[in-house]
Amino acid sequence: xxxxxxxxxxxxxxxxxxxxxxxxxxxxxxxxxxxxxxxxxxxxxxxxxxxxxxxxxxxxxxxxxxxxxxxxxxxxxxxxxxxxxxxxxxxxxxxxxxxxxxxxxxxxxxxxxx
Amino acid sequence: xxxxxxxxxxxxxxxxxxxxxxxxxxxxxxxxxxxxxxxxxxxxxxxxxxxxxxxxxxxxxxxxxxxxxxxxxxxxxxxxxxxxxxxxxxxxxxxxxxxxxxxxxxxxxxxxx
Numbered sequence: 001x002x003x004x005x006x007x008x009x010x011x012x013x014x015x016x017x018x019x020x021x022x023x024x025x026x027x028x029x030x031x032x033x034x035x036x037x038x039x040x041x042x043x044x045x046x047x048x049x050x051x052x053x054x055x056x057x058x059x060x061x062x063x064x065x066x067x068x069x070x071x072x073x074x075x076x077x078x079x080x081x082x083x084x085x086x087x088x089x090x091x092x093x094x095x096x097x098x099x100x101x102x103x104x105x106x107x108x109x110x111x112x113x114x
Numbered sequence: 115x116x117x118x119x120x121x122x123x124x125x126x127x128x129x130x131x132x133x134x135x136x137x138x139x140x141x142x143x144x145x146x147x148x149x150x151x152x153x154x155x156x157x158x159x160x161x162x163x164x165x166x167x168x169x170x171x172x173x174x175x176x177x178x179x180x181x182x183x184x185x186x187x188x189x190x191x192x193x194x195x196x197x198x199x200x201x202x203x204x205x206x207x208x209x210x211x212x213x214x215x216x217x218x219x220x221x222x223x224x225x226x227x
Binding site: 040041043101105107108 | 148150155156157158159160163203207214215217218219220
């Protein structure tokens with residue numbers, strides 16, 4: 001079974017801290033995504049990557065950065081966490097670019113910023 | 115740009131009731147359409163998909179038909195179970211563009227025994 005693993009399910013951080021959210025996929029997928037999920041707002045795309053060291057901004061990149069040094073790993077970084085970044089973060093991957101490609105999601109990382 | 119509109123929830127049903135969750139979309143081309151489901155405490159997973167007009171996707175008793183004339187992809191199930199309680203997301207992915215999926219806001223379904 002294909003898998004996307006998010007290393008931290010629950011995190012509590014303080015305002016101003018640097019936060020790393022890690023995501024690893026074992027499917028040799030080319031594309032990886034970071035979404036943020038908030039009640040009433042659905043999923044919003046933060047960043048995506050279509051290759052190692054490549055990244056593209058999504059709809060809400062402000063306050064976030066990403067890193068993809070290896071094909072299987074895509075990290076989301078909050079340089080200075082703020083309370084409005086309290087949210088559920090979902091990582092996902094797909095094999096390539098085709099309209100019918102299905103996203104495989106991780107279980108999510110719930111971040112609370114105090 | 116592309117957009118997906120779902121009915122707002124929560125939808126609350128008794129076990130064995132019929133379910134319909136409405137989804138309509140706006141796209142410039144010929145998108146593929148998806149329903150994803152998110153069970154409590156989990157990430158999203160694909161429930162079903164359809165890639166062209168009049169296709170019917172089905173899985174676990176759920177069905178949705180790709181209706182190009184009404185730009186809709188409504189999710190239906192004839193008899194829901196308590197275990198179907200989850201959040202359901204309609205999504206589209208359009209070829210010729212970036213293929214980045216566009217999601218609806220999600221519809222929460224609560225099924226009571």
